[in-house]
Structures are given as structure tokens and as C-alpha cells.
Amino acid sequence: MLPDPIKKFIDLFSKLPGIGPRQATRLAFHISSAGKSNIEELAKIIYGLSDIKTCSLCFTSHNNAGYEIRNTRENTKKNLCPICSNPQRRKDIIAIIEKETDLISIERTKKFNGRYLVLGDLKKDGVLESVQKLRLNSLKNWIKKECAGQADEIVLAMNPTTYGDLNASLIANELKDSAKKITRLGRGIPTGGEIEFADEETLGAALDKRG
Template sequence: MLPDPIQKFIKIFSALPGIGLRQATRLAFHLINSGKTNIDETTRAVSDLGRLKICSQCFFVHQNPASNGNLCDICANAGRRKDIIAIVERETDLISLERTKKFKGVYLIFGEISKAGVIESIQKLRLNHLKSLIKQSGKKAEEIILALNPTTYGDLNASIIAKELAPFADKISRLGRGIPTGGEIEFADDQTLGDALERRN
């Protein structure tokens, strides 16, 4: 009974991460009721995402001119150390790390790790891409930080990647693990507390 444009909208939006059928339906009516100007603005917000480019080195997004070597702001920044590389799953992980202002190296966006415990083909391509960048530089990376989530699957993938990249870096590390700063020992779960003990420093 719903008009085609609404059905289409619901189909497409309910397939997006974190949006179910019910929310997609509410979004459709919200937009319709918000009026033509709002719909136009929302349309433009989506279509403008198509104008973004992907960095040829780390695969993060950017808008720099092609004359820039198709590099993102981080990779194009001469002040960043190219021989210290953090491998992250998602762009949002990169953003979180950048927010700390404590990392002066560059990144590789690896893509979400699979729960099958295998590295997917696009991820293999990205690792090979990193290897050839390191080879081109003429020396091993000083450090590769595997900034994957500290979950079972993150750990599994980290050990696979560590083996793959071992010949290409002097040091391969992971992010520190333990009780969150500001947290309380009493409320830490057993696994976190155990890890904090083992990784004491």
C-alpha cells in the first residue's frame, strides 16, 4: 500500500548498518514531512559523498587535487613519519587515533576484519600494497602498530598480519591493553584485569 518511492527508500536504507525496517520507514516519513528543501539538502549530502577520493597510500578519504599524487592530508604531510604505520580496521578508528594528537606516523585502512578468521582478498591486496610501499622506501619500517580491536577476532587477525609483515618492520606492536584510564579495578571484567596484569609495565 506504500507508494514506490517510499518502498524503495525503505529497502535501501534498511540495508544500511544499524538501520532497521521500522527506522527506515520513520526516516522516510520524517523526510517527506520535513519538506522539499530538506529533501534536496539531504539528497545533496548523499550525492556529494561520491565526489570524495581515496588516498593511494592509506585508503583514507580526501579531496586533494590529483596533482598532489592522490594523497590524503595525512600521507601528504611531510611532517608525518612514513616509517611508522598504524593498521586500523575503519576510518573511524583513524579519526579516534588522530584525535589523541599522539601519533605522528601514517595509517593503513585495513577494512573490517572477518569473523571467519581469514584475511579477505581486498585486505590481502592492501597488505601487499603496504609491503611494496615499504620496499620502495628502501628500508624496513621502524614500527608497524596493529591497531585492531582487542577482541578474539582482532587478536586472531593481528597474529596473521604480524606474521605476514614480520620481514618488513623492525618492530610490530599492538595498542596497550588493560584498565581504561579513569576506570576502577573493582569494575573491570576478569579478562581485562587479567590482561592488565600480564601486560603490566
């Protein structure tokens, strides 16, 4: 019943995060009626995402063409993101984050001058995926070489949720020998929030951190 191109679109797009079959169907009809030039633009923009590289240090997506460093000894190319290739950023403070969007949020505050490690979505059962373990190991090795064995600080910038806490304590254990101190983001009442509506734990944290 459905035209073939629509069917193919629905099949593929309904597998993307946050898009179900209904939403994919709606999008398919919407896009197909948008006109040839708009459709071509959408396709081109998707294709453009293949220019995105992954930073070989922090695993952030970037398209920083200027910092492709050829390591002749190991004969590998290092694609460094703008942050990892910026000599002004402190090497010995590393924030471990889940998602690139968290990195963007933290950067916007202009309060962090260290580097990052993007771990990817953490699972709710508090078990690290093998790719996440590899990333933590690569950080450990990097710290050994570049920070004389120990970083100054590792910030575990996971969400302050139950499973964020679970994963953070797991990662803290992994990295306990790699940093002088391991910290989490501060907890408290968000700006604009009301004490009346703060849950007990948040209010407790706000009292602990008062000052």
C-alpha cells in the same frame, strides 16, 4: 499500499549498515514530511559524498583536492590524503587500522606521528578478504621502496577482542619481514574505569604494563 517513493527509499536504505526495514520506514515518512527544501538538502549532501576520494597509499577517505599528484611515468593519478601527503609525518611507522573512525580517534590523541593503512572491517573468522590482502601487499611494496626494505614499527591497532587478536596475529605473520618491530595497542583499565569491574584479562594486562 505504500507510496512508491517511500517503498523505493525503504528498499534501498534498509540495506545500509545498521538500518533495518522498520528504521528505514520511519525515516522515509520522517523525511517525506520534512518539506521540499530540507529534502533537497539531504539529497545534495548525499550527492556530495561522491567527492570523497580514497587515498592511494593508506586507503583513507578524503577530499584533499590539493594533493592530486600525476605520476607521469606510470600515467596514474595519485590521490593522497592529508596525512600521507604531509612530510612531517614519519614514513616508517605505520598503524594498521580497521575503520576510518579508528583513524580519527587515534588522531585526536595527537600521540601518533606515523601513517596509517585502513584495512576495512575484519571478518570474525580470521580470514582476510582479497581486497585486504591487496592492501597489505601494497604496503609491503611501499615499505620496500620507501623505507629501505623495513619500516621501523608497524602498530596493529585492531580492537583488543578475540577476533581482533586473531586477525592481528594473522597480519603480524604477513608483515613479519616488513618491520623491525610489530606492536599492538596497550591494554589495561580504561581511564575512569574501576578495578572492581575490570575482567581478569584486562586486569592481568594492566598488571603486566604497570609502571
